[in-house]
Amino acid sequence: MRRTLTWLPWVLLIIVILGFLGWQFMQKPKAPIASDGIKMPAEKVEPLINTTRTGGVVSYSEAVKVAAPAVVNIFTTQKVKQMNHPLLDDPAFREFFGNELPDQLKQGPNENSLGSGVIVRKDGYILTNNHVISQADQIVVALHDGRRAVAAVIGTDPDTDLAVIKIALDDLPVLPFKLSGNEVGDVVLAIGNPFGVGQTVTQGIVSATGRSDLGINTYEDFIQTDAAINPGNSGGALIDVAGNLIGVNTAIFSQSGGSMGIGFAIPAKICQQVLNSILKDGRVVRGWLGISLLPSKQDDILVPEQNGVVVADVLRDGxxxxxxxxxxDIIMSVNGEAISTPAQLINYVALQVPTSTVSVVVNRGDESLTLSVVIGERKSQSNKDKQFIPLPKQ
Structure with a gap:
């Protein structure tokens, strides 16, 4: 009797384990069986998005480590011109000072401003905004590693609000251009020196691409982002999560002067074009037709249900x-490329070499004409400044 009681708990335990394993087996999903009795493979659910592209990112520190060293702070000094008071020309007044006027009476005070820039070549070439350095008497560049250097202006392009400056330092980090592949919804980081607080990184997404007709620059093809951009960020880098340069921050839409989640960056493809042209010719050479165009909204009214842009005026002898x-005239295409907006036409013509010939298809009333136009060279124009703020000087 004792021997039976000794083995009974073990037998019961084995029975419980076998029962549990059998229950687990019964819970596993079985492959569906078709009407003909053949077992069908279990359904495989595919993810709705490519999680290797968007999932699992918990930090952007690696991208910042790559890009931050190539983003610089720019300090500019401008001597303020002031009108001489009539007393300064009075002989008695000058005699009081022994004909030697105090320094503070000889010239106006200095005005300091802040901005940012991106090192794009190891030999010291830096991209920034033209409005950051356009009125500067001296430009000082402060690197992420603590070094400082006085910069020289190599060339400017007011039509895109870009400028190229150069410093003479060794072992410079460089930020590579990413010319394409940027999509709405991609995560981006803005790096700059907002309000002079020091290098700062903000995060957002690409809100839109190809923004134009904003009245900021003559040539517009902006990346719009909600990454916080403020005064001092101007000329700084907009990068992707791999640390590539996708744009140079240049303007914000704001009613208060601060970030409202609508910022604009000049795409890397335009930055590279301007850089190469300035280094080659000392200026940016662009094609020109000598016409003015009606805004897109008016085009929609005048030419509904078709593409094309309306010629508002034609420059005499252009x-x-x-x-x-x-x-x-309604311009429908240039060299076979359909035209739908004024910005598209302006940007396309700008890329054409002066003295080259393009084929322009226009609608004139009920008639379609093909005209050959010899491209001219466009002269540089100043930036426009409306409610869009080109990140004003701090």
Missing amino acids: PAAKAGLKRG
């Missing part, structure tokens, strides 16, 4: 006038 374009 390339378009010589080719026979007239006011009211």
